[in-house]
Structures are given as structure tokens and as C-alpha cells.
Amino acid sequence: MNTISFAGLGIEEPLLSRLADFGISEPSPVQAESIPAALSGRDVLAQSQTGTGKTLAYLLPVLQQMNPEEKALQGVILAPTQELAMQIYREAEKYGEPLGVGVQALIGGAAIKRQLERLRQHPQLVVGTPGRIREIQALRKIKLHTVRTVVVDEVDQMFQLGGTADVEHILRGTLRERQLMFLSATINEEIRSLAAKEMKDPVEIGIEPEQRTAKSLEHIYFITEERDKIDMLRRVIRHYDPARTIVFINHTDHISEVEAKMNYLGLHAGALYGDADKTVRAATLRRFREGKIRVLVASDIAARGLDIEDLDLVVNLDPPPDTEHYVHRVGRTARMGRKGLAVSIISAKEQFIIRKFSRELRIQISLREMYAGNVIKPDSVSSGRRKAVKGAGRASEGRSATASKSSSHQVTSGQGLPRKGAENKAGISTAASGSRSVTKRLGPGSVKGDNRTSKKNDQDRKNKGAPRWLKDKQNKG
Known part of the structure; x- marks a missing residue:
């Protein structure tokens, strides 16, 4: 051809x-x-x-x-x-x-x-x-x-x-x-x-109007609490470790906050939004292209139509307003046949938006989870957890069996018991020693298991702190 x-x-x-x-x-x-x-x-x-x-x-x-x-x-x-x-x-x-x-x-x-x-x-x-x-x-x-x-x-x-x-x-x-x-x-x-x-x-x-995103682009999303989105963003960037990342924010008021947190985490971020001075925006883009800025936190207006070489990852920290915004956001990567990854970080209540994009754009947006430092499918997470639980159960059973075996071995061999002839040297047997300790606890003249002695001791405890005349009266009675 x-x-x-x-x-x-x-x-x-x-x-x-x-x-x-x-x-x-x-x-x-x-x-x-x-x-x-x-x-x-x-x-x-x-x-x-x-x-x-x-x-x-x-x-x-x-x-x-x-x-x-x-x-x-x-x-x-x-x-x-x-x-x-x-x-x-x-x-x-x-x-x-x-x-x-x-x-x-x-x-x-x-x-x-x-x-x-x-x-x-x-x-x-x-x-x-x-x-x-x-x-x-x-x-x-x-x-x-x-x-x-x-x-x-x-x-x-x-x-x-x-x-x-x-x-x-x-x-x-x-x-x-x-x-x-x-x-x-x-x-x-x-x-x-x-x-x-x-x-x-x-x-x-x-050109393939039904295919509105690049075929070489992979779409995934993570579900997390709203307060944990920044931490999930950090984990995503650390895991994939791209040379450059664009993070999209819906409201410009939040851009500086996300930029500051990314810089605090050592990810070298810069901000790009429509209200910024043109000179500042141009300088930020130049530094991003040169690799001096690793994470570009941007609004839709500022990043519209950008063509950045070697851009492998685009993250929606806020879900796009509609499918058209989603198309243009994720279109910053996987350009001219190259591979790319589009990640959306959403809360549970925003999951319906991802389903809508998947349905209207006829693309697969797959759910992923972070587990033990890896990005895997949710069923893999459940499987991993089940294996971990089963493994822990086996280990527990093994420990119990080992302990039981050890205890049995000790009894059989006589370890932990008085040696033969020890009672003659001490002048008292273990059983006798045990009787004396019981007698001491129950009081003089008591016998283990005597109900009358137990009642008397209970009455003495109740009388403790009572007036002398009441004690004398009870003693007489």
C-alpha cells in the first residue's frame, strides 16, 4: 500500500x-x-x-x-x-x-x-x-x-x-x-x-467523529474522600513519576492552594490561570517546557490547546464541567499517536460524572485503587486482602499449634514442675503450699469452699467503717 x-x-x-x-x-x-x-x-x-x-x-x-x-x-x-x-x-x-x-x-x-x-x-x-x-x-x-x-x-x-x-x-x-x-x-x-x-x-x-479522544490514551479514575484528594494526587504522581504533569482545577481560587501544597511536597509546581499576567503565564509555560516545573496546576481557559512535548500524564483533580472539557483536558497528552494517561480523582458522590463521560464519549474509564504502593484493579485489592487475611489466619493457627505442642512437650518432660525429692528438702509439698495460700486468703480457721466462712468474711467487709456501737451489736448477735 x-x-x-x-x-x-x-x-x-x-x-x-x-x-x-x-x-x-x-x-x-x-x-x-x-x-x-x-x-x-x-x-x-x-x-x-x-x-x-x-x-x-x-x-x-x-x-x-x-x-x-x-x-x-x-x-x-x-x-x-x-x-x-x-x-x-x-x-x-x-x-x-x-x-x-x-x-x-x-x-x-x-x-x-x-x-x-x-x-x-x-x-x-x-x-x-x-x-x-x-x-x-x-x-x-x-x-x-x-x-x-x-x-x-x-x-x-x-x-x-x-x-x-x-x-x-x-x-x-x-x-x-x-x-x-x-x-x-x-x-x-x-x-x-x-x-x-x-x-x-x-x-x-x-476524522472518526465518534472517537473524540486518542486511541493511544488510557483513562482511569480513583475514588477518595474530598479532604484526601491532594494526598491521592501526590501518590499518583509519585507512582507514575512522569517528567511533566498537568493538573486541572475548576476554580481559580483553589489553584494557588494546590500549587503551594505540591511545592511543599517537593514536586516543583507552577500555576497557570486566565487572570494571571501574560508575562508571568509565558514564563511559567517556558519553565514547564524546559522541565524546571514538574507539575502545572491550570484552569481550563489557560491550558486550552496547549501542545507540550513529553507530557505523559493529565490529572483532573476536579471533574470537568462536561464532556467537551474532558476531551480538551485529556487531549493535552497522547498527541500524534504517542501514549498517554488521563487520571481523574473524584469523591464517591462524583462517580456518576465519570459514568456519564464514559457513556457519551464511548470510552472505557476504569476504576483503580492504590494498594501497598501499587495501582491495581479493585478486585485485585479484595483478592490481596483475602490472601493477607488467610495468610494471617494460617500464621495464627501455626503459632497456636506450635504453642500447644511446646506446652505438651513441657508437661511430658516434666519441665516447670518440682524435681523429685524437692518436697522433702523444702519440708512441704506443692499441694500443701497451695493449701496454706488458700487458708491465708480466706482467714484463720477457714476451709476452702465453706459457705459460713464466706458469709462471715462478706459481713466483715460490709461492717468496715461502721460505728463502734453497731459493730458491737452485730458481734453480739
Whole structure:
């Protein structure tokens, strides 16, 4: 069977050489479907799992069709978050450099003055967030009437973050005959409605739409008390010992607390959330990529679309709000066919959420337990406990049998008993010694088992502390 190549899809030099420099030789399924359609100028609505190479699926044809000699803006790529926009920008710079295509980042949170200065270099491609591009557009510092291609990445997240109005405003400023591409891991009715409104006869690409998570990704979960979740997180990270881990938190108020506890445990954690300063977020991501931070505690917004190399473990310390968030969280690992592990740490009352994800996504999310420092199946835990109990029972029986045997041996051999002739030397036998001790306890003149003596002794105990006249009266009686 002939293997599809990038050259066979229509990609030309020097992009082919650039792909080879980074060890990319074969296109992924979404790239194989999207690149020919994009090169032909068709509008594209593509759905594919996260980590399948969607960025290159649109970036390669967009760059190849640009004219570096034309000092005008020709393409715009929109991303919902600053981190994803920066990631796309770095890829665009990397592949656009050999073509001589100028790329500019227009991202919210950064100094707008510096961005305006760089726009004077007349880049052919702009990568940014919709809010910042619209802001610069309102200042009349960017002209979109020459834009021939618009790409909206993670379009479903764009809807959730309320950026749809900005996207529509930007689209109205571009050429009427422009090319439009929407890409995401999930496509809902709102996206289809916008596509029907803005696109012309789009090519719809769905790479295994029923398989919304990577096949090479393993899904498991642990049940623990709410107060023990941090400790379970520690045990999970210590057990699997990955080079990098992303831990997802639902509420940003809890991120700093989890970060502090991870650092206290010596796991070198950093925080990434939407309200943080852009410079701080960029520095945190850089340290995480470089391996200086081992655990990245993040919110959904901040970690949307991140592509981190050698990321083997993703942990949901809080259950995702819905299946779409679950898909995007776990999609940070097992990218481009590599293996990965997605772990959810939940309380017993949250177990129904995991069942819902498993049912709606048609994936197996298996229950696991920590037992004796190992991660095993629950039935294995019960089996191990039964074996431990049986083993303890056998050991107890063995000890009892040994003790009984030892006792029998001692009696038979006469150990622990007076030697023959010992009573003659002492002038008293063991039995006699025992009689004297009993006599001493019961009182003078008493005989063991005499009820009258016992009653008298009981009466004496009752009279102890009574007035003298009462004692004399009772004695007389």
C-alpha cells in the first residue's frame, strides 16, 4: 500500500525540507484530508481529536499560498486564548521563515504599543486573539480588506468564551471572496449555524467523529474522600513519576492552594490561570517546557490547546464541567499517536460524572485503587486482602499449634514442675503450699469452699467503717 506523503498532498519546497528538519515525514489523517481542500481554496469545517496535527493541517496550505513579495496582510489566524495564539505564532514563524513570510502576533495582555510598531513591517500573516485584533482594528492601525484567508482554531472554545461577536466583526472586514476554515475537536449546532452563515459550500471533515479522544490514551479514575484528594494526587504522581504533569482545577481560587501544597511536597509546581499576567503565564509555560516545573496546576481557559512535548500524564483533580472539557483536558497528552494517561480523582458522590463521560464519549474509564504502593484493579485489592487475611489466619493457627505442642512437650518432660525429692528438702509439698495460700486468703480457721466462712468474711467487709456501737451489736448477735 502506498503511503501518503506531504508532497503527494501538494506541499512544495521549502516546506517539505522544513518538515523533514523537524522529523515529520507522514501526514496525519486530518492533515491528509484538510490540506488538499485548503490548497484548492475551499472553505473547511474540520473536526478531529486534539493532538492529531490540526495546526499544520491549516498552517501549511495558508503559508504556501501567500505571496511574500506583497507587503500587505493576506491571512488571519484566530485563537481563543493567549497561550494557544502564542503556540500557533511560534509554529507559523518556524515554517514561514524559509518562505520569507512575515508573521505578527497580536495577543491580548501584551503591550499594544510594541505590537503597533511591529505592524509597520507589513506582515503577511497575523496570529492573535479576536479581542486584541478588534481593538487594533478600532484604532485604524490594521486593514483587513486585503485578507484572503481566515482560520478560527478551537472554534467551540471561541463560543464558550464569548468571542463570537468579535469573530463576526473581523470577518465582515475581510474580502467577500475570502477563504474560511473552522477547526475544533468538537463541533456543535452553534458552530454549524455560523459556518452555514459565513461559508460557501464548505468541505466537512470528520476524522472518526465518534472517537473524540486518542486511541493511544488510557483513562482511569480513583475514588477518595474530598479532604484526601491532594494526598491521592501526590501518590499518583509519585507512582507514575512522569517528567511533566498537568493538573486541572475548576476554580481559580483553589489553584494557588494546590500549587503551594505540591511545592511543599517537593514536586516543583507552577500555576497557570486566565487572570494571571501574560508575562508571568509565558514564563511559567517556558519553565514547564524546559522541565524546571514538574507539575502545572491550570484552569481550563489557560491550558486550552496547549501542545507540550513529553507530557505523559493529565490529572483532573476536579471533574470537568462536561464532556467537551474532558476531551480538551485529556487531549493535552497522547498527541500524534504517542501514549498517554488521563487520571481523574473524584469523591464517591462524583462517580456518576465519570459514568456519564464514559457513556457519551464511548470510552472505557476504569476504576483503580492504590494498594501497598501499587495501582491495581479493585478486585485485585479484595483478592490481596483475602490472601493477607488467610495468610494471617494460617500464621495464627501455626503459632497456636506450635504453642500447644511446646506446652505438651513441657508437661511430658516434666519441665516447670518440682524435681523429685524437692518436697522433702523444702519440708512441704506443692499441694500443701497451695493449701496454706488458700487458708491465708480466706482467714484463720477457714476451709476452702465453706459457705459460713464466706458469709462471715462478706459481713466483715460490709461492717468496715461502721460505728463502734453497731459493730458491737452485730458481734453480739
